[in-house]
Amino acid sequence: MANNPNQEARPMTVEEAEKKVEIYRAYESLKTLPQWKLLMEEHFFKEERLRLSDLLVHPERALVENREEIENDLNAISRFKFHLQMVETIGSQTERQLEEFRAAQIEQQQELEAGDE
Numbered sequence: 473m474a475n476n477p478n479q480e481a482r483p484m485t486v487e488e489a490e491k492k493v494e495i496y497r498a499y500e501s502l503k504t505l506p507q508w509k510l511l512m513e514e515h516f517f518k519e520e521r522l523r524l525s526d527l528l529v530h531p532e533r534a535l536v537e538n539r540e541e542i543e544n545d546l547n548a549i550s551r552f553k554f555h556l557q558m559v560e561t562i563g564s565q566t567e568r569q570l571e572e573f574r575a576a577q578i579e580q581q582q583e584l585e586a587g588d589e
Contacts, residue, residue, distance in 0.1 A: 489570045496563020501557065521549050 484492070502508050524546050527537070 473534075484566070485568070489566050489573075492566045492588050493570060494561055496559055496567060499563070517549065517553055521546065524549075 503513075524542050527542050528546075
């Protein structure tokens with residue numbers, strides 16, 4: 473999901489927008505499940521992150537060679553959570569823009585049909 477700052481952003485196609493909305497809706501549905509809340513929100517994003525952080529602040533509990541692995545695990549959790557936040561943010565914005573685009577298309581079509589009469 474990394475963006476190249478030198479690369480110009482190109483407008484999304486309708487198909488790409490629909491796919492982003494589909495992914496967003498799937499995530500919205502998933503995060504309401506009790507299993508998701510237990511496994512991801514409670515265990516992974518809270519308990520596991522706290523456990524790993526605890527290992528870092530207690531050097532005697534974490535071997536020096538494991539420190540990098542612990543930091544990588546913490547970074548992976550943060551990146552995954554950030555990715556989900558981006559799915560939510562971009563998906564909700566794209567959904568709104570797609571609705572506005574379709575409403576404008578309908579309005580334009582109605583104007584064209586009214587002009588033909």
